[in-house]
Amino acid sequence: MRTSYILAMIPLSVLDLSPVPEGSDVSQSLANTLDLARHAERLGYNRYWLAEHHNMPGIASAATAVVIGHVAAGTSTIRVGAGGIMLPNHSPYVIAEQFGTLATLFPDRIDLGLGRAPGTDQYTLRALRRDPASAENFPRDVLELQAYLAPATPGQPIEAVPGSGTEVPLWILGSSLFGAQLAAELGLPFGFASHFAPGSLDQALAIYRDRFRPSAQQQRPHALVGVNIIAAESDAEAQYLATSQQMSFTHMVRGTRRLTQPPIADIETYWSPREKMHVQQMLACSIIGGPETVRRGVDALLERTHADELMIVSDMFDFGKRLRSFEIIAGLMR
Structure with a gap:
């Protein structure tokens, strides 16, 4: 460890x-x-x-x-x-x-x-x-x-x-075991789309690492893990900002297409129990909170996956808040 x-x-x-x-x-x-x-x-x-x-x-x-x-x-x-x-x-x-x-x-x-x-x-x-x-x-x-x-x-x-x-440099990207197997066979770096389909994350990473064959491009496996991180000054503010992404995924479940919506105070009034279940499954690999909550979440994700790199999605309505989110996350690198 x-x-x-x-x-x-x-x-x-x-x-x-x-x-x-x-x-x-x-x-x-x-x-x-x-x-x-x-x-x-x-x-x-x-x-x-x-x-x-x-x-x-x-x-x-x-x-x-x-x-x-x-x-x-x-x-x-x-x-x-x-x-x-x-x-x-x-x-x-x-x-x-x-x-x-x-x-x-x-x-x-x-x-x-x-x-x-x-x-x-x-x-x-x-x-x-x-x-x-x-x-x-x-x-x-x-x-x-x-x-x-x-x-x-x-x-x-x-x-x-x-x-x-x-x-x-080529990368194989995927959200299933197929991509992990292909990346391993071809000796290419692998990116798992856990930011929207995290269900097979652990199994895919295990298959990729176990079956990896070195190639001219890549001598060792390199696993990149996608993660949603909504970082703000406080947990409460981050939870509020995250409702825009939650609404976007609700629209996907409904089969509707809309622009990114402003955050709302109570997401429970927006989705049905069935929609909430689907959205939470898709967004299970998410870290939402203030700096310390984000730090703990990143540590836990890396402890779980041993990722070689994290690919961060930080989607929200307010562009200034989005810039600030990436500033907070970058503080984890120092």
């Missing part, structure tokens, strides 16, 4: 969906994303990742590679990447070109996390002109993408330009 995970300087990173609050718009959300990335860089965060979601009015990061370029151009040292690109939505060749271009523009700063889910509904999947069965080809597509990013060989008939030779 490690005596102090915090003193061991576990890297902390940021996952941003570019949320769109009620009364705001996409333009402001993308500006906020760059402001938050610069804030995270000053505070010493390790990575800043953006996620691909489609047909969601409350999320502005659908064109993920474009937003990554926006963030990377506006920062200087923090690693920027996808958490993740939903590979079944795309040709591996096109993703190799996109991220090869990013890696050429911003050397040694780009990460490419890959997910197997479509990140949207069936109607939008058809609008993307993708076959739902393409998810079954995910392992093969990962290998194809990896080959396009590797140095070109003599006589290679298809080359990603830019792309070949950039060897952009």
